[in-house]
Amino acid sequence: MKKIGVLTSGGDAPGMNAAVRAVVRKAIYHNIEVFGIYGGYAGLINGNIEELSLGSVGDIIHRGGTTLFSARCEEFKTKEGQLKGVEQLMKAGIEGMVVIGGDGSYRGANALTEHGFPCVGVPGTIDNDICGTQFTIGFDTALKTVIEAIDKIRDTATSHExxxxxxxxxxxxxxxxxxxxxxxGAETIIVPEENYDMNEICSRLRKGHERGRKHSIIIVAEGVASGIELGKQIKELMNFDTRVSVLGHMQRGGSPTAFDRVLASRLGARAVELLIEGKGGRAVGIENNQIIDHDIAAILGEAHTLNMNLLRLSKELSI
Structure with missing residues (x-):
């Protein structure tokens, strides 16, 4: 394999740039030309392809977001759109692809593999919801951002009870x-994987108040309920002074943590190795600090599961 491409797709995640850097430098180390596809699958369809050099990825390992840019592309979900992408790859002489992103990105990579262009998926999403890996690129950085916000909010929550x-x-x-x-140290955590009971939440708040707790922190995932609506319900049911903070897209940004930079470097490099070995249709990941890979089609057929032991522990520690 003499020419490979790399693209980032879907929602951006801190560490994507570190992964791109690893792909480019690992490939060049093995005398392989690397081409960056700008703008995700939409950029592939439009032929936004440029050759990358060592200097192209200099000073990006510490930057959040993605220098290759990203976009969601409905057209690439169709066979016609995929064939347009294949045509652009053939025109550029690209023989294999590294795709960095989440579930939708993996589906695109699987489709390209089925069309004869071997692809390797690298898990890049803050949601940590890709099967076949213990952690995804960007998750650790997003956690750091959220925890910093919780710590600051707790200060003011304590001051104003x-x-x-x-x-x-x-x-x-x-x-x-x-x-x-x-x-x-949140008192209540509400996640999509488990139904929540407002009576139980209010009971926990009441018990805490009765034993002298002056403030409470409730974390809710956006897929379960609106934080604003939940806050209104609690205020109406409990008559507690309640405030709501929606952290939003700040969770996607920021300089990646050391963990995410190292993870991205290891996964990006392994993706190139798989292409060199002639293995397409794979997805790389990490388990017990070991880099592994799975069949990408098999990954797409599995459902993400939450660590219910951690959820149980959080309830036990927040009594």
Whole structure:
């Protein structure tokens, strides 16, 4: 393999740039030309392809977002759109691809593999909702951002004796809510993977108030309920002074943590190795600090599961 491409797709995640850097430098180390596809699958369809050099990825390992840019592309979900992408790859002489992103990005990579262009998926999403890996690129940095916000909100919650509802990202997966809530000492954590009971939440708040707790922190994943609506319900049912913070897209930004930079470097490099070995249709990941890979089609057929032991622990520690 003499020429490979790399693209980032879907929602951006801190550490994507570190992964791109690893792909480019690992490939060049093995005398392989690397081409960056700008703007995700939409950029592929439009032929936004440029050759990358060592200097192209200099000084990006510490930057959040993605220098290759990203976009969601409905057209690429169709066979016609995929064939347009294949045509652009053939025109550029690209023989294999590294795709960095989440579930939708993996589906695109699988489609390209089926069309004869071997692809390797690298898990880049703050939601940590990709099967076949213990952690995804960007998750650790997003957690750091959320925990810093929780710590600051707790200061003002304590000062004013208030109940705070903090809405975090996680449309279908509760990893950000669970891990940040446990690390931040939240009294209640609400995730998509488990039904919540307002009576139980109010009971926990009441018990805490009765034993002298002056404030409470409730973490809710955006896929479960609106933080604003939840805050209104609590205020109406409990008559507690309640405030709401919706953290939003600040969770996607920021300089990646050391963990995310190292993870991205290891995964990006392994993706190139797989292409060199002639293995397409794979997805790289990490388990027990070991870099592994799985069949990408098999990954797409599995459902993400939340660590229910951690959720149980959070309830036990927040009595």
């Amino acid at each position: 208030r109940t705070f509802v903090i809405e975090v990202m996680g449309r279908d997966a509760g990893d950000i809510a669970l891990w940040s809530g446990l690390a931040g």
